[in-house]
Structure formats: structure tokens, C-alpha cells
Amino acid sequence: MTEAVAAVDLGATSGRVMLGFVGHNELSVRPVARFPNLPVRTPDGLHWNILELFRNVTAGLAAAAREEPGLASAGVDSWAVDYGLLRGGRMLGAPFHYRDDRTVAAVETTHSAVSAEQLYAANGLQYLPFNTLYQLEAERDSGMLGFADSLLLIPDLINFWLTGEHFAERTNASTTGLLDITTGEWNETLISRLGLPAGLLAPLVSPGSSIGTLLPSMATEFGIPGSLNIVAVGSHDTASAVVAIPAATPNFAYISCGTWGLVGVELEHPVLSESSRLANFTNEGGVDGRVRYLHNVMGLWLLSESVRSWERGGDTIDLPALLAQASAVTSTVPLFDANDPRFLPPGDMPTRIAEWLSEHGRAAPQSRPEFVRSIVQSLAAAFSDAVRTASELSGIRVDVIHIVGGGSQNELLCQLTATLSGIPVLAGPVEATAIGNVLIQARAQGFVTGSLEALRSLVASAFSPQRFTPAR
Structure with missing residues (x-):
């Protein structure tokens, strides 16, 4: 039933x-x-x-x-x-x-x-x-x-x-x-x-x-x-999204990617070392007493706020087409620190990114596809760095990265994350947060039973993630 x-x-x-x-x-x-x-x-x-x-x-x-x-x-x-x-x-x-x-x-x-x-x-x-x-x-x-x-x-x-x-x-x-x-x-x-x-x-x-x-x-x-x-x-x-990670191994990292990119691993106990504090990693509560050990990365806010800035100038932006053009860019694009606090408030994101690049002796991209490629690649670099740091600080040897949420639909982001981290990426489900929300309710009502691992097996059976292998 x-x-x-x-x-x-x-x-x-x-x-x-x-x-x-x-x-x-x-x-x-x-x-x-x-x-x-x-x-x-x-x-x-x-x-x-x-x-x-x-x-x-x-x-x-x-x-x-x-x-x-x-x-x-x-x-x-x-x-x-x-x-x-x-x-x-x-x-x-x-x-x-x-x-x-x-x-x-x-x-x-x-x-x-x-x-x-x-x-x-x-x-x-x-x-x-x-x-x-x-x-x-x-x-x-x-x-x-x-x-x-x-x-x-x-x-x-x-x-x-x-x-x-x-x-x-x-x-x-x-x-x-x-x-x-x-x-x-x-x-x-x-x-x-x-x-x-x-x-x-x-x-x-x-x-x-x-x-x-x-x-x-x-x-x-x-x-x-x-x-x-x-x-x-x-x-x-994010706590609900992590419930819906279709993980088949305990050595996974997750990226719950939407407006923010929440990048981390799941632990039984918090990490409170000075190295962890200086790396600015957080120990947030998870379902069933688990610890979401993660770092906040700026996420797709950088891209969506850039699109809003361009549209305020009177242009109509077709984001899927722009992402396809960005995927086809073969020239080297400049990278920037996606975690810089100047990118937090709403406003003219392209100008802020260009200013950051200028301050660091790098020329801003000349076309919008190159600008989008720069944003996505900078995000992927930040995600990869956060996974690597989470692994080092927690002692978990990560063998797969799960990307869930809206960012899992961004194939360029998923592929670049796999390539820059050197770790396979499994993308999806898109609606992980809602799925995790549903599963906790269902377990509370007795419709399903078992541990988080049992719930995740149900997710893996119902939703097939897309695999991205690191490019050589």
C-alpha cells in the first residue's frame, strides 16, 4: 500500500x-x-x-x-x-x-x-x-x-x-x-x-x-x-537533503548545491580541532544524531545573481543555452575565490567578480560564455578544495562525491568538480531535500523502517544518479 x-x-x-x-x-x-x-x-x-x-x-x-x-x-x-x-x-x-x-x-x-x-x-x-x-x-x-x-x-x-x-x-x-x-x-x-x-x-x-x-x-x-x-x-x-543521498558506501562526500553549496561529509562525532576552526568548517546537526561536517561555499547564487544583473540591463538570458556555450569554451578562463565575502550581498555580481580579478592581476572574461565558465569553474574548484579539506580534517578517505539539488542538473559543474577533485561524481536526485523530508515523515508514520542507510538504499533504487568520471 x-x-x-x-x-x-x-x-x-x-x-x-x-x-x-x-x-x-x-x-x-x-x-x-x-x-x-x-x-x-x-x-x-x-x-x-x-x-x-x-x-x-x-x-x-x-x-x-x-x-x-x-x-x-x-x-x-x-x-x-x-x-x-x-x-x-x-x-x-x-x-x-x-x-x-x-x-x-x-x-x-x-x-x-x-x-x-x-x-x-x-x-x-x-x-x-x-x-x-x-x-x-x-x-x-x-x-x-x-x-x-x-x-x-x-x-x-x-x-x-x-x-x-x-x-x-x-x-x-x-x-x-x-x-x-x-x-x-x-x-x-x-x-x-x-x-x-x-x-x-x-x-x-x-x-x-x-x-x-x-x-x-x-x-x-x-x-x-x-x-x-x-x-x-x-x-x-541540508539535513533533509543529506538523508536522500543515494550512497552505497560510507566514504562519501556530499554537495547539496542550490543557492549555497554545502560541501562535507557525515560523521558520528564532531571535529573541534583548531585546524578545523581555522579551515572554517562547521559541525551541524543531522538526522539520527549524525553530524554534518561541512563548509559553506557561495553556490549557484554567483550565477543566478549574475544573470539577474545582465537582465536588469535589458537583456534576456537563456541560461541553458549560456551554459552550453560555456561548456564549449576551450580557452583558459581566470578563476576567483568563490568564498570572498564581497559576493554575499545582492547586487552587480559580474562587476564584483571583475573587480576581484583586477585586484589579483587577472583579466576579466570578455564574453558572457567565458564569464559563466569562470563562475562555474571557480565553484568547482571551491567544491573540490572543500572536499579535500573535509577528508583531511575528518580522516575519511572520500571515494565518491554526491551532488544533489539544483546544481546536480548543471553538467558542466558536475564534470569540472569530478575532474578537479579527481573523484567520481554522482549527480542527483534534484529534489533531494523534499525526498529526505518525505522519508523522515514516512518513517515517523511507520510507512518505512530502518536506519539512514536503509532510507538511502530506497533512494538509490528509485532515483538513478548520473555519473561523471574525472577527465584526464
């Missing part, structure tokens, strides 16, 4: 609601709703349009319930670190976007209270200027933190609006910098040292836990069955 669940997968540029079908040796997904996730700039900064996002989520769930009246459950995943502040259950303003620059001063203030070395020992996270703990320092500087009595990360906020239940799911909580790397619980000592209000953070739950059923008002308003169970999944989208 095949059972149906709904995966709400919210990415940093778009969202989707997917129906997942799971049965004995059966696994498939199909979209029922796709929608953009566009930030809004106001005089005080860059924000997420969370109300529009919630409207699209509920419309998508209603569509899923119409298609599958026996829908068993739904689960929500999203990008990390961002949150809504609440008081008495009401949101205090639109959540800030992590690409907003308000945390610049907050980083220094935070490190004056707790050094970077002490933070890494406490939370195991790589330094990123938009980590939640830096954002909260910025909230305090603005005076807003004093009004709040609770904080919910984006998936937890969506779940709260759906069910009225106030929880924090562990995989996403691990990205805040406030979770104890050794216990997996909120680090009350660190929270106190940072001067954050007591009781701000919600009780923790693990992937597979039931959050609750829909509020009657939500069920009536949106035409969704009130009996629909909302299940905590790996609510950090």
Missing part, C-alpha cells in the same frame, strides 16, 4: 510543496505548488516576505490535500539561521534576511564577550557573519530584542502558525550557534554570557517527532483536513 505525505521545502530563492508517495520498495515525489521567495527591502534593511511565503505554503498544502484526500502528514524545511521574534504569539516585524548587513558591528561585540575560539569549542560552527547569535546581538543593539518573549526559526514559525505548537527542531537549531555541541541541548551558559533573555528559545524536538495537528482556524480557512499531522523533519534543508 502506498501512502502520501506532503513536503514543504522553502529555499532561499523559491519554495515548493511536493507530494511524496512511499510504500514497499516504492518512493516518488511530484510537485503540487512552486512559488518564488523574493526578499523585500525597506528603509531598515532586507527582509523575508514571510506572510506571502505562508500564504503560498497553505495554498500548496490545500492543493496537496485535494489531490490526496488521505494525506497522512506534512513537514516543513527551509534555509537556516533566520527567525521571527514574537511576543505573546504575535510576530514583531518581518524577519530579516541573512544577506542584510546589519550584523557587521554585532560580530565584534559578540566576540568581545565570547572569543571566536570559545564559540567554536561551545557550538562547533564555522564563522559566518549572519549566524543567528550575531543577528540577535544586532537585535539588541536596535532595541527590538527587549520586546520579544520568544524566537522561532523559519520552519518552526511556519509550524507554529499551522498548529499553535511552540517547538525548535534540532537540525536547524544547531545553526543558531546556541546549541551545545556536546549535549545537543540549548547552551544555557553561552546564552547567559551573551546576555540573551531567558526563555527566548523554544523546547527542542528531534526529526520524526509529531508537532501536532492543524489549528481548527487554519483547517477551516484553507480547506485542509484538521486531522493532518505536522511532523518535525530535518528542518534545515
Whole structure:
């Protein structure tokens, strides 16, 4: 018997609601709703349009319930670190976007209270200027933190609006910098040292836990069955994506590639060495207590923001055609550091890349196909370096790289990653995050059983990855 669940997968540029079908040796997904996730700039900064996002989520769930009246459950995943502040259950303003620059001063203030070395020992996270703990320092500087009595990360906020239940799911909580790397619980000592209000953070739950059923008002308003169970999944989208790696060996590296490229290996225990901190590798929570030991690389944001810049100039860009032209480039293109922080904010990406190249004595590409080739090859180089470093720091000898997510469709990126790393690449599935979301729900409902390895075997049977061999 095949059972149906709904995966709400919210990415940093778009969202989707997917129906997942799971049965004995059966696994498939199909979209029922796709929608953009566009930030809004106001005089005080860059924000997420969370109300529009919630409207699209509920419309998508209603569509899923119409298609599958026996829908068993739904689960929500999203990008990390961002949150809504609440008081008495009401949101205090639109959540800030992590690409907003308000945390610049907050980083220094935070490190004056707790050094970077002490933070890494406490939370195991790589330094990123938009980590939640830096954002909260910025909230305090603005005076807003004093009004709040609770904080919910984006998936937890969506779940709260759906069910009225106030929880924090562990995989996403691990990205805040406030979770104890050794216990997996909120680090009350660190929270106190940072001067954050007591009781701000919600009780923790693990992937597979039931959050609750829909509020009657939500069920009536949106035409969704009130009996629909909302299940905590790996609510950090990368945690769900890693569940769906079709790995046949434990010695794999993964690249969950979309707006960001999350490059790493899966471990049983964190790596907290000084070498790991200096390499800026992070130890984030995975499903079933695994550790996602990884490094954030800028990802396809570099390409998509370049396309937006060219289109703002009045041109129409056919990206598949442009990628095909880039694949045909035979001349040497200049490479740049894809991790340079100047590439983080929205804006004129081609000009920034050209400026980086000029500063380093390299001529910028002259044509758009060469520019795209430069971007993709620079990303592949960054991915390869991150895999190599993850292997060295963790002690895992990587024998295959799995690329999942939207980047798995970029054949040039996959081939260059294989060639530059010298390691075979298996690309796909594209919808790994939604698939992992579905599988955790299905296991929670008893539709499938077993370890992560058993779930991954099901993925491997249902989705055949494309193989890329290192070119000589």
C-alpha cells in the first residue's frame, strides 16, 4: 500500500510543496505548488516576505490535500539561521534576511564577550557573519530584542502558525550557534554570557517527532483536513537533503548545491580541532544524531545573481543555452575565490567578480560564455578544495562525491568538480531535500523502517544518479 505525505521545502530563492508517495520498495515525489521567495527591502534593511511565503505554503498544502484526500502528514524545511521574534504569539516585524548587513558591528561585540575560539569549542560552527547569535546581538543593539518573549526559526514559525505548537527542531537549531555541541541541548551558559533573555528559545524536538495537528482556524480557512499531522523533519534543508543521498558506501562526500553549496561529509562525532576552526568548517546537526561536517561555499547564487544583473540591463538570458556555450569554451578562463565575502550581498555580481580579478592581476572574461565558465569553474574548484579539506580534517578517505539539488542538473559543474577533485561524481536526485523530508515523515508514520542507510538504499533504487568520471 502506498501512502502520501506532503513536503514543504522553502529555499532561499523559491519554495515548493511536493507530494511524496512511499510504500514497499516504492518512493516518488511530484510537485503540487512552486512559488518564488523574493526578499523585500525597506528603509531598515532586507527582509523575508514571510506572510506571502505562508500564504503560498497553505495554498500548496490545500492543493496537496485535494489531490490526496488521505494525506497522512506534512513537514516543513527551509534555509537556516533566520527567525521571527514574537511576543505573546504575535510576530514583531518581518524577519530579516541573512544577506542584510546589519550584523557587521554585532560580530565584534559578540566576540568581545565570547572569543571566536570559545564559540567554536561551545557550538562547533564555522564563522559566518549572519549566524543567528550575531543577528540577535544586532537585535539588541536596535532595541527590538527587549520586546520579544520568544524566537522561532523559519520552519518552526511556519509550524507554529499551522498548529499553535511552540517547538525548535534540532537540525536547524544547531545553526543558531546556541546549541551545545556536546549535549545537543540549548547552551544555557553561552546564552547567559551573551546576555540573551531567558526563555527566548523554544523546547527542542528531534526529526520524526509529531508537532501536532492543524489549528481548527487554519483547517477551516484553507480547506485542509484538521486531522493532518505536522511532523518535525530535518528542518534545515541540508539535513533533509543529506538523508536522500543515494550512497552505497560510507566514504562519501556530499554537495547539496542550490543557492549555497554545502560541501562535507557525515560523521558520528564532531571535529573541534583548531585546524578545523581555522579551515572554517562547521559541525551541524543531522538526522539520527549524525553530524554534518561541512563548509559553506557561495553556490549557484554567483550565477543566478549574475544573470539577474545582465537582465536588469535589458537583456534576456537563456541560461541553458549560456551554459552550453560555456561548456564549449576551450580557452583558459581566470578563476576567483568563490568564498570572498564581497559576493554575499545582492547586487552587480559580474562587476564584483571583475573587480576581484583586477585586484589579483587577472583579466576579466570578455564574453558572457567565458564569464559563466569562470563562475562555474571557480565553484568547482571551491567544491573540490572543500572536499579535500573535509577528508583531511575528518580522516575519511572520500571515494565518491554526491551532488544533489539544483546544481546536480548543471553538467558542466558536475564534470569540472569530478575532474578537479579527481573523484567520481554522482549527480542527483534534484529534489533531494523534499525526498529526505518525505522519508523522515514516512518513517515517523511507520510507512518505512530502518536506519539512514536503509532510507538511502530506497533512494538509490528509485532515483538513478548520473555519473561523471574525472577527465584526464
